[in-house]
Structures are given as structure tokens and as C-alpha cells.
Amino acid sequence: MTVTASHVPPTPRRRVLIGAYACGPVEESEAAAGWALATAAASLHDVTVITRTRFRDAVTPALAADAELAARMTVVYVDPPRWIMRLRQKLPGALYWFYPLWQGNLLREARRLHASNPFQVAHHVTFANDWLRCGLAALPKVPFVWGPVGGASKVPYLRLAQWLGVRGALTEAARDALTALPRAVWGGQAARRAGVVVAQNPDVARRFRRARNVVVEPNAAIERTALPKRQPVDPERPLAVFAGRLLAWKGARLALTTIAQPQVSDWHLDVYGEGYELNALRRLATELGVADRVRFLGRVPRQEVLRAFARADALLFPSMHDQAGWVAAEASTLGLPVVCLALGGPATLAGRNAFVAASEGDIPANLARQLVSARATGGVPHDRWSSDRLPALVTQWYETAIRAEEER
Numbered sequence: 331m332t333v334t335a336s337h338v339p340p341t342p343r344r345r346v347l348i349g350a351y352a353c354g355p356v357e358e359s360e361a362a363a364g365w366a367l368a369t370a371a372a373s374l375h376d377v378t379v380i381t382r383t384r385f386r387d388a389v390t391p392a393l394a395a396d397a398e399l400a401a402r403m404t405v406v407y408v409d410p411p412r413w414i415m416r417l418r419q420k421l422p423g424a425l426y427w428f429y430p431l432w433q434g435n436l437l438r439e440a441r442r443l444h445a446s447n448p449f450q451v452a453h454h455v456t457f458a459n460d461w462l463r464c465g466l467a468a469l470p471k472v473p474f475v476w477g478p479v480g481g482a483s484k485v486p487y488l489r490l491a492q493w494l495g496v497r498g499a500l501t502e503a504a505r506d507a508l509t510a511l512p513r514a515v516w517g518g519q520a521a522r523r524a525g526v527v528v529a530q531n532p533d534v535a536r537r538f539r540r541a542r543n544v545v546v547e548p549n550a551a552i553e554r555t556a557l558p559k560r561q562p563v564d565p566e567r568p569l570a571v572f573a574g575r576l577l578a579w580k581g582a583r584l585a586l587t588t589i590a591q592p593q594v595s596d597w598h599l600d601v602y603g604e605g606y607e608l609n610a611l612r613r614l615a616t617e618l619g620v621a622d623r624v625r626f627l628g629r630v631p632r633q634e635v636l637r638a639f640a641r642a643d644a645l646l647f648p649s650m651h652d653q654a655g656w657v658a659a660e661a662s663t664l665g666l667p668v669v670c671l672a673l674g675g676p677a678t679l680a681g682r683n684a685f686v687a688a689s690e691g692d693i694p695a696n697l698a699r700q701l702v703s704a705r706a707t708g709g710v711p712h713d714r715w716s717s718d719r720l721p722a723l724v725t726q727w728y729e730t731a732i733r734a735e736e737e738r
Contacts, residue, residue: 354385364456366551370720437465460517473731477528480653498578525731531675570646576605581648591698665711667704
């Protein structure tokens with residue numbers, strides 16, 4: 331069954347427990363998504379949020395400045411003991427060991443809070459990944475909403491190996507192998523427990539198609555009024571922008587190879603981001619003969635990237651398994667065409683401004699053709715990802731989860 335994003339009639343105020351590994355009014359997409367969902371829920375319900383202590387400094391003044399929000403939202407901060415927090419700074423792979431550990435802390439706090447004043451709905455939001463532990467899934471008999479959840483998108487790394495490189499291809503193969511068991515155990519458990527699975531993208535929806543209720547709704551919350559306005563483009567200098575961490579699966583090698591295609595020989599590419607691929611990308615640009623048309627601009631503040639979007643012809647973002655890349659949503663919201671692959675979430679987030687290239691055949695040529703089409707067609711600004719949509723959506727999810735629990 332698929333839940334639609336239609337208008338929700340007035341419903342009772344519910345006592346809602348939200349688990350959010352990242353949540354706060356900060357310039358981190360995951361934390362900003364958690365904050366947007368939490369505040370949306372608090373606009374219609376009485377909400378308790380469990381998150382990490384590191385967000386206290388951002389959340390406390392935000393609540394102090396909004397008495398109405400503070401009356402409807404209680405934030406509880408939990409973390410493991412200090413010695414574990416210190417260990418987290420020293421040991422690599424915190425996502426793999428610290429995140430499940432933190433979810434255990436969340437579950438203990440959730441049980442304590444629920445015992446003293448029962449909740450009517452539990453909602454797991456940020457870092458909802460289908461192969462990582464979800465603490466709230468183990469809270470019994472409470473209607474449960476899981477997501478937006480990602481993780482199911484897989485890289486066809488054999489087909490894309492030449493643009494992943496040896497390290498990237500081996501990483502993806504190892505990722506598939508290492509996440510298979512936890513995906514089956516933890517992801518399967520959360521999906522069975524959930525009254526509603528909120529999928530970040532269609533790949534995830536297909537993965538959990540047998541769940542009781544599934545809706546595709548990315549966690550983007552972007553206000554068009556906060557973005558710069560589109561600027562006139564240079565008709566003599568077509569410009570594409572790539573923005574993201576320079577990791578193999580983000581697709582920067584593929585973006586460079588695209589710019590080297592004959593049909594876009596007059597295009598320039600500005601690359602924003604840093605990562606282990608940088609030196610290899612510089613070498614590749616030279617090998618392809620496009621070094622004079624590509625600029626590596628490093629990691630810059632978000633506003634600078636947004637200004638780059640405003641004056642570009644297209645966002646070239648051939649990421650291979652982004653669950654919900656906010657750059658695609660930001661670019662599309664301000665009216666910039668997004669050229670991407672039909673993998674993961676970018677095409678969903680780009681929406682009406684998506685120019686999707688086939689990931690079969692001559693992939694760089696496919697992307698180059700979409701770049702030409704994107705420039706000729708242009709984009710349309712929109713408000714699809716405005717946070718204004720969220721109160722009605724989360725309320726609908728909660729009511730659906732409550733019904734599902736009653737029917738269990």
C-alpha cells in the first residue's frame with residue numbers, strides 16, 4: 331500500500347517520540363532534516379526528541395527564541411559514557427560501531443520516558459539506514475514510523491568500474507558484502523515493525539515493497555526564499571557545476587569524462603568539494619585534455635556553492651548511490667537543471683528539473699546529451715521541498731501508523 335502526500339484533515343494532537351541521531355538548526359543536511367521533521371511534527375503534536383548532546387548548543391537558543399515551539403517540543407540529549415566519546419575521536423569507522431551503540435542508549439531512554447508518560451507514536455528520522463540498528467523499532471506496541479530511510483540503492487560497480495577506480499570498486503564490493511547481513515537483520519526488523527516506511531527514493535521503496543505502508547518522500551527541507559536567484563548565464567561559456575565529496579561513488583570521474591565528450595567541447599566544469607579522489611581527478615583532467623576547462627575549487631561554504639548554482643547552466647551530478655543528495659534538491663529548487671543517473675535519489679530530488687541519463691551503453695555520451703538538452707530547456711524554480719509540506723505529511727504518517735498498529 332502506498333500513502334499519498336494529500337492534504338490531511340484535522341486530527342488529534344498526539345504524543346510523539348522522535349529519535350534523531352542528528353537534529354538541530356545547523357548547516358548540516360542530516361541535522362537540518364531532523365530539525366525540519368521535528369519542528370513540523372511539533373506544529374501539530376506534542377513532541378519529545380532524543381538526539382545527541384553535540385546539538386544542544388544549537389537547539390537551546392532556538393527553543394528560547396520560540397516560546398510556542400518550546401511549549402510543544404522537549405529535547406532530551408543522550409550519549410554513551412565520556413570514555414566512549416573519547417574513543418570515538420580516535421577509532422575509525424564510528425558509523426559502524428558508535429551509531430548502533432548510540433541507538434542502544436536511545437532505546438533505554440525511550441523506554442524510561444514511555445514508562446512514565448506513554449507515547450502514541452514513535453518516529454525514527456535521521457541516519458535512518460536500512461542496514462543500521464534502529465533503537466525505536468524495539469519499543470513494543472507503539473505505532474512506529476521509520477524514515478525517511480535510505481541505504482537500498484546499490485552501485486552497479488562492474489558496469490561503472492572504470493569511473494570508480496580500483497579503490498572505489500573494491501570499496502563498493504566490500505560495502506555490499508559487509509552490509510548484507512545487518513541489512514537483512516536490522517532493516518528487515520525495522521520494516522516489519524513499522525506501520526509506515528518512508529523511503530528516501532524509489533530504490534528503497536522497491537526494497538520494502540512488502541511492508542504494510544510505503545511512501546516515497548525524501549528528507550529535503552529547502553526554502554526557495556533562502557536561495558539566491560538565478561543569474562543570466564554566459565552564452566559563450568556553458569558552465570556545469572559538480573558539488574560533493576570527492577569520493578569515488580560520487581561520480582566526479584564520470585563528470586570529467588562527460589566534459590571531454592565532443593558534443594560538450596565548449597563546456598566548462600567547476601568542481602566543489604574535497605576528498606581522496608582529488609589528485610586522481612587532477613591527473614584525469616590532464617589525461618582527457620580538459621584541464622583548461624575544469625576548476626577544482628575545494629570545499630567552500632554552502633552559500634558559495636549556491637551562488638555557483640545560480641550562475642551555472644546545469645548541475646552535473648552523476649552520483650552512483652546517493653540516497654537523498656540535497657545538492658540536487660537545492661539546485662532544482664532555484665531552477666537549475668540537474669543532470670544525473672537513474673541511480674539512488676538525485677533524480678527524485680531534482681524532480682521536474684531532472685535530466686536523467688541512462689546508466690547503460692556509452693554513459694558519458696548519455697550524460698553529455700543530457701547536458702546539451704538541459705541547457706536548451708532550462709529549469710523552473712519550485713517549492714516542492716518546502717518545509718511547509720511536512721506538518722501534513724508527518725501527521726498522515728502518524729495516523730496511518732496508528733491504524734496499522736490497531737490492525738496488527
